[in-house]
Amino acid sequence: MTRDLTVTDVRLTPILVADPPLLNTQGVHQPYTPRLVVEVVTADGTTGVGETYGDTKYLELARPFARKLVGRRVGDLNALPVLADEVAVDGARVSRQVDVGGLRGVQTADKLRLSVVSAFEVACLDALGKALGLPVHALLGGKVRDTVEYSAYLFYKWAEHPAGVACQKDDWGAAVDPAGVVAQARRFKDRYGFTSFKLKGGVFPPDEEIAAVRALAEAFPGHPLRLDPNGAWTVATSLRVADALADVLEYLEDPALGTPAMAEVAAGTSVPLATNMCVTTFAEIEEAFTKGAVQVVLSDHHYWGGLRNTRELAAICRTFGVGVSMHSNTHLGISLAAMTQVASTVPNLRHACDSHYPWQSEDVLTSRLTFEDGAVRVSDAPGLGVELDRGKMEFLHQRWLSDDGSLRERDDAAAMRAADPDWVTPRLPRW
Template identity: 35%
Template sequence: MTIADIKVTTVAVPLEAPLRHSAGAHWGRFVRTIVEIIGNDGMSGWGELGGGGEGAEAAILSLLPYLKGHDPLNLEQLRWKIMNPTATLYNNRLQLHAAIEMACLDLAGKRLGVPAHSLLGGAIRDKVEFASYLFYRYENDLTGLGGETSAQELVAHATALRDKHGFRVHKLKGGHFSPKHDVDVFVALAEAFPEDRVRLDPNGVWSVEDAIRIGRKIAHLNNDYFEDPTWGLEGMRRVREGQPIPTATNMVVINFEQLAQCLRHDLVDVILLDTTFWGGLRQAVKAGHVLETFQRSAAVHSSGELGIQLASMLHLGAVLPNLNFAADSHYHHLTDDILVGGKLPYVNGCIDVPTGPGLGVDVSREKLAEYAEYFRKTGGYTYDRDPARPSWYSIWPEQNFADPAVKTMPEAK
């Protein structure tokens, strides 16, 4: 079997409410580029990456000359065709390759009748645990949800998610409000669920000094780790040395050069692996094996995925022996998905690893068309802008933090 064609579709899928983060906001929807690799037998494999529009679609389609006639099982050759490290310096194809490789694993698995994890060494677990990824949210009049900014509101939101999905780990996305506000909310969450584990992630916007001070202040809580409290490998090294909570990152160790420096100099404790940021599912697995060799834990990172990438995350989690933490996912914030049968369910805080061939999920062409039309109507959005603060932009580390009293954003109305 060889690759005969590529199709690409940008979709936007609504969120329950807009999500606030340190650099701006997700404006009430996730925009994703869906890649369909078509074999010469007419069978399709599916991949996904973040963002979309004409530029992303053109970038994917420009790779067809590299791919036409390629055997989707020749995955190492595929990596060198698209992601040659000297060429990637100039063309930054990491996430393009990730979506194409994802689709090739899906297509090859379907052709062979085996799940994708069988092509990655085989599963050692049949489910992956997830954290209740908690955001401060703007209100959404259409759903009646959102508006959480206070400790009481975040605890109520976390309680509802715990009751609905069974989460036993709670991650707060901080950095949007002042450090003091984040600490107050985080302590309230930890005290509300004393048997559960907690994580605080301000996405790198605090100074080293603030991060050390806060790490010491929250060290008595049942922390998994302290995720990206400041920016840069040197900043993370100083935070690791200055406070007792293990550190984690998905921002400053996202390739093998950075991983080598991290391991040589003990810069960060836990690395969150992303099946797109690292350039593909196989690259994330490889990084996980390197971490295992050095007796380091891996975790699975979320980048605003729909069901295709979520399936890739489940296959990654299935094969990692050193997956010692619950995975992240934005998935419970989505109102729908493009999969046949709708969203994958959580059971006791976990999602089952798909057992069908390839990625083990089926794309609904009707849903694909529906949310492609929704993208055409709503368009994209700028991740690092906050519509409720039109003149603001993030200046690290002395950014002007948002006012908790503001609960709505103009675009969401």
């Protein structure tokens, strides 16, 4: 019997998820961060799920997009970008500055559309896989590995959010110096078995962050280490840090802002440079690759437009001899499952992927995904292999509904001003 896989309903559920006080060059994470859960329902009752950013600008685009998807076949994936292009976008709402929510370079209307398309594509693939009895990786050509390795994502961190801010407590404690960073890394290793470590930098003066990486190298000899200051340094500072850490860094991620500056740094150091800021669309690849500005691209299916585009990106990187790994922003288990499915199909994945998931104490799944020896096992169950817990999702949605609007937009600078009213988002480069 032929199943009717026509999309009959699309449900959008914006939620607020607890987030620890993690520091970056723009400020600090808010106590709750917005995410959007997308559900695609077909005529035969199959439901697929996806996830993306939940800020208002994404939700406002997702709503008309969802209406356009109804009546189409769930497997008509090539139509998704076309449908997104048909949806009007209020260009005035799209920031032309560094995107605080993702610290991923200049935000544009095209990137916004792709970030929304990604959630719908994942939901459609999940539904299609369930209907056909196939895992998503089979729909992408099949897995080449059974587990996907992830890296411990270390942050400078306060012990708690500022006094007077309603929030959920965490048990990680503070990490504002080399000893605190090493203690955090040990906890990651003990809890999840991670064997590589990435430190989010750009928070303290470079010499302090050099000392933190040196402390990690001493505590975990031979383990791959990464440092990511999100474009906070000048070319000269970037070269000085690269020289100081050349013997311990796996790569240095976005030390300077923009492709021309990255190319200058790359020309002056043997340390590989990685990016998720100057290469975030296909149009940005040519300049970065021909100038030798980056040696590793950190993909992210959310803003590259989905899992199939992620595979295309990996193929281009393979052609040019550029490494590929995976970027992460605050996300839940739906996205981790999608990341793992597509990562399992990329043959040239030579670096452990990033993931914020260990930092998230809340989820919308019936069962959290787990890390064993720093890796996630690739599910062979139909679709993504995850199931929504509607009670948990409704709880997080009610939090979103009850918010006065102040937390519906990711704004690390605003969160910092709760602790320091005089805080001004730093002009990059900072050092």
